[in-house]
Amino acid sequence: VERVRRVLTARGLWTERLAGTAPAQLLVAPFSSEIDAADLARVEGIAQVGVAPSSHPLVDAAPAVARVRDVEIGPGRPPVIAAGPCSVESETQIRAAAGRLAATGVKVLRGGAYKPRTAPYAFQGHGAPALSWLRRAADEHGLAVVTEALAPEDVPRVAEVADLIQIGSRNMHSTALLAAAGRVGRPILLKRGMAATIEEWLCAGEYCLLHGAPSVIYCERGVRGFDPCTRNLLDLGAVALLAGVRRLPVLVDPSHAAGRRDLIPALARAALAAGAAGLLIEVHDDPGRALSDGPQALHTEELRQCVSA
Ligand code: PEP
Ligand code: MN
Secondary structure: OHHHHHHHHHOOOOEEEOOOOOOOOEEEOOOOOOOOHHHHHOOOOOOOOOOOOOOOHHHHHOOOOEEEOOEEEOOOOOOEEEEEOOEOOOHHHHHHHHHHHHHOOOOEEEOEOOOOOOOOOOOOOOOHHHHHHHHHHHHHOOOEEEEEOOOHHHHHHHHHHOOEEEEOHHHOOOHHHHHHHHHOOOOEEEEOOOOOOHHHHHHHHHHHHHOOOOOEEEEEOOEOOOOOOOOOEOOHHHHHHHHHHOOOOEEEOHHHHHOOHHHHHHHHHHHHHOOOOEEEEEEOOOHHHOOOOHHHOEOHHHHHHHHHO
8 A cells, every 4th residue: 555655646646544444545635636537547556546526527627718709718828918997987988998908909808887896885886888888898999898797687788798797706606696697608707706715616617607608717816815915815826726737717817916006017927927818907097086996907008018028
């Protein structure tokens, strides 16, 4: 048994011998490398390999590359930039933003019409009219649209304009919303809950696929940390695991992760180095006047510098 354990360790599999089992049974630790069960069965001394059933088989079998309109997002594809204001504030604002962003190489226009604000008296978004402003602005420049659905009853309206439906961090655990978003058959941008484990995040992706979503793109936007110097703690380990090991499409949102614009370029580079297929960045033409999330928005010019760096 010890010889088999050594062979397995050399292949990156860490095992624990289950007490009182004969023949000996070994349990592979979750932080081990991913190895095919069929390969393992060929190791001398191993009689049988059992695989614990996965809670997210559709996610496990999903292709690495997702398609949003004509944009491919996933490992091995050129990095995709989705950018725009946190909230769609007016038709003029989003039209001007779309033009400038398209000229910067952005492929997907973001902007919230329904805003999940922590404080109930903060700006909640312009709702349905903002959806049409966003779509028209994107169409003028051949951009795809990503925008958030907050409630199951909003999903059909959001799906009329969105090429990619965003599920926000605060709603990652909302199974009714995940199912409703899945049912309209659009790809989904699934933001990680701010205290969600990777398994919980993947299970949320499974809900979307189970109910009909053609693909799910996972967006790491920082998890709750302990230090108020940054808004959240960007979990690049999760990015490397999902993108590199599990081969899933991952976008990183350095705006919500940092909560301050001076850190965005560095976090964006780190995200791509960790395997992210692209970035979701908040951009505003006058961050000081933004109705939401101004401190974490880049000026368009700063985005241009960030993209060309
Ligand atoms: C957003 O993208 O504007 C947003 C509200 O993000 P999150 O759900 O990650 O907080
Ligand atoms: Mn925001």
